Amino acid sequence: MPRSVRPATASQPVCHICGQTFPVAKLRPWISVRQGVSDLIDKAAPGWGEGKLICKPDLARFRRQYVENLLADEKGELDELDRQVIASLEAGLPIARIPDDEFAEKSTLGERTADKVAEFGGSWPFILFFSFVLVVWITANVAGLMAHPFDPYPFILLNLALSCLAAMQAPVIMMSQRRQETKDRLRAENDYRVNLKAELEIRQLHEKIDHQLANQWQKLAELQQIQIELLEESTDGRR
Numbered sequence: 001m002p003r004s005v006r007p008a009t010a011s012q013p014v015c016h017i018c019g020q021t022f023p024v025a026k027l028r029p030w031i032s033v034r035q036g037v038s039d040l041i042d043k044a045a046p047g048w049g050e051g052k053l054i055c056k057p058d059l060a061r062f063r064r065q066y067v068e069n070l071l072a073d074e075k076g077e078l079d080e081l082d083r084q085v086i087a088s089l090e091a092g093l094p095i096a097r098i099p100d101d102e103f104a105e106k107s108t109l110g111e112r113t114a115d116k117v118a119e120f121g122g123s124w125p126f127i128l129f130f131s132f133v134l135v136v137w138i139t140a141n142v143a144g145l146m147a148h149p150f151d152p153y154p155f156i157l158l159n160l161a162l163s164c165l166a167a168m169q170a171p172v173i174m175m176s177q178r179r180q181e182t183k184d185r186l187r188a189e190n191d192y193r194v195n196l197k198a199e200l201e202i203r204q205l206h207e208k209i210d211h212q213l214a215n216q217w218q219k220l221a222e223l224q225q226i227q228i229e230l231l232e233e234s235t236d237g238r239r
Contacts, residue, residue: 013027014053015053015054015055015058016041016047016048016052016053016054017041017044017045017054017055018055018058020055022055026055026056027053027054027055027056028053028055028059029052029053030048030049030050030051030054031050033054033059036070037062037063037066040062040065040066040069041054041062044062067200070200070203071200084193085193085196085197088193088197107179111175111179114172114176114179115176115179117169117172117176118172118173118175118176118177119176121169121172121173122173134158137151137155137158138155138158141153141155
């Protein structure tokens with residue numbers, strides 16, 4: 001229900017909801033509020049209609065309630081991402097984020113090192129370098145380049161080195177993959193927030209356009225009726 005209404009002045013009319021006086025720039029007329037939001041306002045404060053005004057904070061509150069009802073009807077229950085989108089709509093702030101920058105700020109030195117190691121371990125330079133090391137190792141121990149080979153066939157020391165390298169490389173790569181999955185999840189959440197906000201804004205825009213068109217058609221019909229009445233009066237006067 002509206003609060004106690006202060007006397008309105010020409011420069012500061014009264015909000016229909018809170019009953020406070022505001023400058024004209026901080027109020028919205030009934031005609032500019034979409035139908036779904038107007039229905040909620042009318043339920044909370046009966047008498048809402050043509051000639052009434054509402055302040056921007058109250059309008060933002062009813063818009064938030066309208067969007068919450070809209071999402072609740074479709075999804076049944078709102079999650080944290082949905083509430084973030086609704087809060088962004090109410091505040092008029094952008095919802096998009098840069099997940100990579102946000103993720104980089106929280107990463108530790110060990111996590112960044114794991115990313116670098118995994119990046120190098122899965123590249124052609126690593127494959128070529130490791131192939132070169134293997135060829136040199138095997139050639140030096142088989143071709144008789146040294147009087148006493150340090151790792152003769154069957155290359156037990158080489159097998160041990162390869163096993164140790166694989167044992168160390170596998171968990172490092174798994175750490176990097178787990179971080180990459182977290183990055184992908186943040187990107188997906190960001191895309192969901194942006195797409196949901198865009199969909200809700202498009203819906204609200206459609207409702208606003210339909211509301212304005214309906215009022216324009218009503219005014220045109222009234223003007224046409226007045227013209228018909230004037231023509232009838234003019235015809236009767238001539239007779």
